[in-house]
Amino acid sequence: MATNGMFVVCCFTAAWLLFVCHGSSIRPDVFEKINFESVRVDVDLDRVIHRVNERFLSVAIDASLVAEEKFMYLLASPKLKTLSSALSPGFLRFGGTKQDFMEFNPYSYHGRPKNSFPHLGDMCKKLQLPPALEENLKKEWSFQALLLQQEERKRKYRKVRFTEYAVDLLYSFANCTGLDLIFGLNALLRTSGNSWNSQNAKMLLDYCESMQYNMSWELGNEPNSYQKKAGVRVEGSQLGQDFVHLRRILSESKLYQSSGLYGPDISQPREHRRDLLEGFLENGAEAINACTWHHYYVNGRDTSLEDFLDPNVLDTLATKIYEVHKTVDAVSPGKKVWLGETSSAYGGGAIGLSDTFAAGFMWLDKLGLSAKLGLDVIIRQVLIGSGTYHLVDDNLDPLPDYWLSVLYKRLVGPEVLNVSVLSTLKSRKHLRLYGHCTNRRSASYKKGAVTLFALNLGKGTAEISLPAHLANSTVETFVLEGPEAEQQGLLSRSVKLNGVVLKMVDDRTLPDLRGVSHHAGDPLRLPRFSFAFYVLTEARAPAC
Incomplete structure (x- = not known):
């Protein structure tokens, strides 16, 4: 040729x-x-050979940020907004383990006037976190992150209530930085018959619609680990029915009847609960716009630098992608597949590795291989939040993978070419x-x-x-x-x-x-x- x-x-x-x-x-x-x-x-x-979504490289904000609502005000930081704007266009996923332990509990929902929160136009410039408050929040966040890591290690998750102000700050941040918000709903709110209890989600959807917040949705995070985290087992078929239930609610809304719904955000395929994805798709594939799953290469607690540089470790991603594609194509041919959450090491990342230059080898290879093998979007865990695999550190300074991501955004288009060595x-x-x-x-x-x-x-x-x-x-x-x-x-x-x-x-x-x-x-x-x-x-x- x-x-x-x-x-x-x-x-x-x-x-x-x-x-x-x-x-x-x-x-x-x-x-x-x-x-x-x-x-x-x-x-x-x-x-x-493939054409990926223009928002292929997307990012997440870990839901742990709302464990204490005051930390959501970090999203009003001019520095963080500057850094995030350079990653547009992209999705901004708000989710993770904590999403299944949080409930919407508004202060003034019933009497609050519409559009009272300034999030459009010039207000993106005017709504800025004062420097002194930003410094205090950053210092306090360092201690909060340690508490969250302890909670993760013990697998004892504290329930969290968040108000409309957290939603306002989150939507304003996404809107002002050119990112498209995906909000993760709590799937562990269950009825006595073990189906999803949508009452709290309806309250949140109602509020977001009253504010005309244009956004997409997820339901639950890594349902194959619910038994370990909360002593609850949800079968794939039931999970699919839960998504159909949510899609029905969205279809009744003028604003959200055509909004995106993504799931089931399962962790990467393993022998344990391998049937969950298939059961979900058989019952809920028509409800979702893309099938999402999570991938990490190694356990952050026992990995090493040599793992981050090992081509055999990098090659394991291809096997997992093939497995997911095989299941999706068998049940719902043509359904787009996303990496709905991904980074280097699970368990919050590997201390001294996941936030260093060495992590870039895993990240860049994942970007290349995922696009080549037909994934449509990959969402990086995490822009900010708990753990050590973030793009921006606790001082809101960019880490090596941030700069790598910005260069990728600027230089790499959605059209994938076949390259072989x-x-x-x-x-x-x-x-x-x-x-x-x-x-x-x-x-x-x-x-x-x-x-x-x-x-x-x-x-x-x-x-x-x-x-x-x-x-x-x-x-x-x-x-x-x-x-x-x-x-x-x-x-x-x-x-x-x-x-x-x-x-x-x-x-x-x-x-x-x-x-x-x-x-x-x-x-x-x-x-x-x-x-x-x-x-x-x-x-x-x-x-x-």
């Missing part, structure tokens, strides 16, 4: 490394010398490449531009040479590395873009995220343990 791209990759070995993580040495064989042979990478420029199995595992049409919505690139993104899990620097028919294409390169050498860089909570550490200019301004232009014919180099985006501005891909 004349327009196919063929890339040659050579890697140069480096000295043996020894990393120490969590007080113990990482196996030397993980970092043994890897002599990459010449690698050919085939890119089909003529055909789009034609070499030995070992080389294919350690050098991972994906390709999309370049995002022309948020970047000023010509029609036909292509974005490749790659991660190098090997010890050597990868040198990528473009083929002859693309030799005249200018390439803009965005290389992300740890700010220090070796282990210190991998475990850093900062990141360098083309050699410069990324920091906000001020609370309302992101830095320029500029690429480095390469002249025609110059090789592209990807350092060891780094990842990068390459925009081929003159690719003239027919598919793009």
Whole structure:
């Protein structure tokens, strides 16, 4: 095929490394010398294999933020709004474990005038959290997060009541940052016959409709773990009926009759309760707009740095995607599939890993592989909230995965291209490449531009040479590395873009995220343990 791209990759070995993580040495064989042979990478420029949602990369706010309602006022922070706006367009999911332990309990619902909360137009600028209050809330949140982590470890969840003010702040935040809100309803409110009790949800829906809050909905979080969390077992068939019940309620609303409904937000397929998804779809598939499931690679309590860099760990995602697709296609062919919640390590993340530069390998590979295998949306756990896998830390400063996400948003379009590495199995595992049409919505690139993104899990620097028919294409390169050498860089909570550490200019301004232009014919180099985006501005891909 004349327009196919063929890339040659050579890697140069480096000295043996020894990393120490969590007080113990990482196996030397993980970092043994890897002599990459010449690698050919085939890119089909003529055909789009999948087209994902324009909001493919989306984010979540953990429902634990409302465990004490005052912390919802952090959503009025100008800094957080600035950071979140850069992730638009996207969905904003408000959910997680805590959603099934919270109830709507308004202070003044019956007598409150409509549209009394300022959330539109100029009020997005006027409604700002005072700096002194923001500082106090951030300090208090650090202690609150520890309490929430203890609750998670003990699996004893405190019930929470939230008011209309929490809903107002949440909707205002989503509306002002260009994100589409998905609100997670409590599915553990059950009747004596073990069907869903919709009374509290109706009260919330009523309030949201009175305020004309345009939003979507979920019902329940990881129902296959209800027995462990609350001593309640819900079969898939009953869960499907619960969603049909909710869809019926939504259909009776002028505002929500065509709103999105997503579920069942099961955890990743395991032998235990494997039948839950099938039973749900047989009874409730027609009620939902997309089937959602959750994925994490490892247990945050016993993982290590080597797991975050292990291509075999990254490969496990494909198996889970195939399993979910197989079930969905068998029961409800054509139904879109989302990763409704996902990050690196479950259990709140891995301390000292999930919020560092090393986490980016799992995140970028998940973005590439999920799109290539046909998932429509993936929702990152979490923008802010409890745990250690957030994009923004407790001081509301952006972490490495935040910068990676913003670059992805700016450079990667929804059209997925087929990219394959034609070499030995070992080389294919350690050098991972994906390709999309370049995002022309948020970047000023010509029609036909292509974005490749790659991660190098090997010890050597990868040198990528473009083929002859693309030799005249200018390439803009965005290389992300740890700010220090070796282990210190991998475990850093900062990141360098083309050699410069990324920091906000001020609370309302992101830095320029500029690429480095390469002249025609110059090789592209990807350092060891780094990842990068390459925009081929003159690719003239027919598919793009």
